[in-house]
Amino acid sequence: MSPIRHRARLATPASAVATALLIGGCGTVAQNDDRAQATSSDAPYPVTTTNCGREVTVDNAERVVSLHPSITELLIQLGVGDRIVAQAQHRLGEPSPELAEEVNAIPSISSDTPPDKETLISQTPDLVLSGTEYEFDTEMGFAGYADLEKLGTASYVATGGCVERRSDGAVEDTFTDLEFLGQVFGVQNRAAELEATAREELAEVAESIADQPPVRAAQVYVEGGKLYAIGGAIELDVLRLAGGKSVFDDDGGLFADFFAAEVGPEAVLAEDPEAFVFSVNSPAHEEETIDYLTSTFAETAAVRQGRLVPVDNTFVQPGTLAAVEGVRVVAEGLHG
Known part of the structure; x- marks a missing residue:
């Protein structure tokens, strides 16, 4: 089966779509030794990157919270779904059919909005991953970057999800995320495989319309x-x-x-x-x-x-x- 899944339609609430129109990301991964291990415990920590204008350092990723379905599925595709202790906003859409069983087995801490600060912190995560910066908006009652840093928790936003990147977001942005997550979890080979397959599919489309x-x-x-x-x-x-x-x-x-x-x-x-x-x-x-x-x-x-x-x-x-x-x-x- 191709690592790039062909999704069923997701029934996303209008409020979530409106939010998606307001937010967007950038990130540059600092290179570590090239290793392709199967578990995050073998990852070459620390892993440091620049994300949304912040320096982010991940020292451990045994306990991960995913705040958006797109991130949850990406982690499962990378083969590290077992690291997700909780997901959030699961009602933003039905999971892709081939990933549904794994997605549905992950406990959810919120349905169609990000979890409040206390709920997220109660999961004691090592790493919190999000699709946009909205999920860290303290004015909305969510845990902010500083709140998580005080607990020793790293946070990372998808490259296309930073505010300053939103208008210039590109399909290529996910490859930056793949590189970063591959290093964090020690699954560089799998990340490279997913990227290669994606690029092949893009090349096939380009050839078909040349x-x-x-x-x-x-x-x-x-x-x-x-x-x-x-x-x-x-x-x-x-x-x-x-x-x-x-x-x-x-x-x-x-x-x-x-x-x-x-x-x-x-x-x-x-x-x-x-x-x-x-x-x-x-x-x-x-x-x-x-x-x-x-x-x-x-x-x-x-x-x-x-x-x-x-x-x-x-x-x-x-x-x-x-x-x-x-x-x-x-x-x-x-x-x-």
């Missing part, structure tokens, strides 16, 4: 009758790798402060996109979005040609290899 001209696509998000244009982040990189070209490239400063912006239908109509690419968080949300796009933009080439490409919101979350599957899905929708 002779196709770029498709002018409007990347949007629709919720509650509001239309948002997407002009950055992992979403835009997925579109690029899939052979699409954003109609919002010449945005006139629309995305100067953030990768998404609410727009009126006239802004999209003026571009007459050849395709719509849009994130969805449930089958119902997909249906609602398609209804909105087909009724609002009936005159566009995209709707006339039926080129509407839904992408599961989980495919564009920081710290997930599912983004590779997202590239394939979008490429098939644009060029199939």
Whole structure:
């Protein structure tokens, strides 16, 4: 079985999607001796990295808490799921079918929001891993970086999940996470295998569309009758790798402060996109979005040609290899 799993649709609550639109990461791993051990007890500690502008040092990773489903699955794919003493926000989506048994066996300390400070600290973790910085927002009652450091607990955010990185996030970001986690758990060989497989799948997509001209696509998000244009982040990189070209490239400063912006239908109509690419968080949300796009933009080439490409919101979350599957899905929708 390919290490890159093909996910079932995840039914993510709208509140989680809204949060995902607000957060984003960067990290540079300090190299240690190249070892490919099977257990974290054999990892070459300490492991140090720069993450979200912070220096993070991991001295041990026997007890790990994962604060986001994408991170939980990534650890299982690395073969170190037994190190996870607790997961959080498990209701942000159903796990991938092939990983479901392992995911469901891990105790959960919160359902659809991050755990409060006391609950997280009670797990006495060595390492806390998160998809975004939101999970460490002390104003929301969550444990912050400083709170965990006082306990000797290290914390790491997925590379695409740091605030300053969000608008420029890329599919490649997960490879940085893989390198770091491979060193932390002493499973460098497995991390390298996952990365190699992901790169092979990306190369296959690139080869399949090599002779196709770029498709002018409007990347949007629709919720509650509001239309948002997407002009950055992992979403835009997925579109690029899939052979699409954003109609919002010449945005006139629309995305100067953030990768998404609410727009009126006239802004999209003026571009007459050849395709719509849009994130969805449930089958119902997909249906609602398609209804909105087909009724609002009936005159566009995209709707006339039926080129509407839904992408599961989980495919564009920081710290997930599912983004590779997202590239394939979008490429098939644009060029199939």
